[in-house]
Amino acid sequence: MFGPSVNYIVASKWHRFWRPWKFDVWHCMYQGSRFYPLRPTKFVYTILDLNYLSLADYSVKRKARQKARYQARIDQATIITTISKYVAKDVRQQLDVPVNTPMQVVYCGVDIPGNLPMTPPERKPEGPFLFFIGMLQSYKNVHTMLPLLVANPDYWLVLAGPDKPEYSQQIWEQARQLGVADRLLMPGPIDEPTKWWYYAHCEAFLFPSLLEGFGIPVIEAMSFGKPVFSSALTSLPEVGGTEAFYFPAFDAESVVETFKEGMKRYKNDPAMPERLRLQSQKFTWQIAAAEYWQLYQNLLHS
Known part of the structure; x- marks a missing residue:
């Protein structure tokens, strides 16, 4: 995605348990990810939602295990980001956010291509x-x-x-x-x-x-x-x-x-x-990326 000017690490399952890498900032962009830093570093933990904890499909015991995983990452995070004010409120209600851990809302984005390729479905509705x-x-x-x-x-x-x-x-x-x-x-x-x-x-x-x-x-x-x-x-x-x-x-x-x-x-x-x-147009990936880039800079210089 970023071309040949950067180095890439292809993570495999064993990297869940052994991660020899050292980074200035580690951003976990999904609350359920099994990839997170094992050594101290600036850690950004993004929570998209806690819907898993509200769905009737899963047992109380299973939800409790997942909630414990979320809590462990929250305890480790330097800063927590969410994709809406609602999620931020839900996180504070369902999990224990340390007093000194800041939370920031960074909305998702949608960038619609200028020349959209459109394909009619095989079976179209026969009316509005x-x-x-x-x-x-x-x-x-x-x-x-x-x-x-x-x-x-x-x-x-x-x-x-x-x-x-x-x-x-x-x-x-x-x-x-x-x-x-x-x-x-x-x-x-x-x-x-x-x-x-x-x-x-x-x-x-x-x-x-x-x-x-x-x-x-x-x-x-x-x-x-x-x-x-x-x-x-x-x-x-x-x-x-x-x-x-x-x-x-x-x-x-x-x-x-x-x-x-x-x-x-x-x-x-x-x-x-x-x-x-x-x-x-209030919600674009360009806006989201700029906010995250500023967040990374602030962490590096804090």
Whole structure:
């Protein structure tokens, strides 16, 4: 990635237990990584989220082991960074952060290429459609969006991303009960050109997730000037700002009414697409990289 001007170390499994390297700064960019410094050094520990500790999929004992691993790294860290204010708050609530260990929020970024390669999917929706992308598991909460198809008979719903089979079966069963299964597409994982096509052609983007450390898809959708209908929970209001529409609850009436009023505002406000694009530009990898570079410099000179 950085060309021939730097040296690379290819880490293997045995490096989890023996790391002879000496560095001025070590940045662990994922809270669950097994690669961290064994000798004293300036150690930046980035926590993306603590969702693992909240999911019902894992036993109490398994969560306790993982929590102990997080705590060990926190005790070792020179500074902790998180990808949202919500995650920073969650870390302080669930783990013990030493009084003298600073925490800093560095938001994730999204850099949309100028000339996007777009590939239409093999099976396209046969009408205007709403779009979601992400891991399809219960906390993503996408089953609550199905009443929108009942209230809008012309719309299709595309739910893209790898799925948990038990949750996708629940979605299909609910869609059949509501009589909207013929307008539901679940293509599974999709490549980047197909993803960009869906963003470019959807009527709106839906992101009703109950648990997010950041929410990159919200930024991607906004970069296309698309209206975003989001959960108001966890980190999502930090990302969507005042330009996203937020569901106050997830019963069918609230979902349908929020969508109806939001689309009405969007269509009657010709300046809104540009404001959405401007909101997305607050989160770029260039900004994130500059903040981390400054952090490294501060550590080296502290």
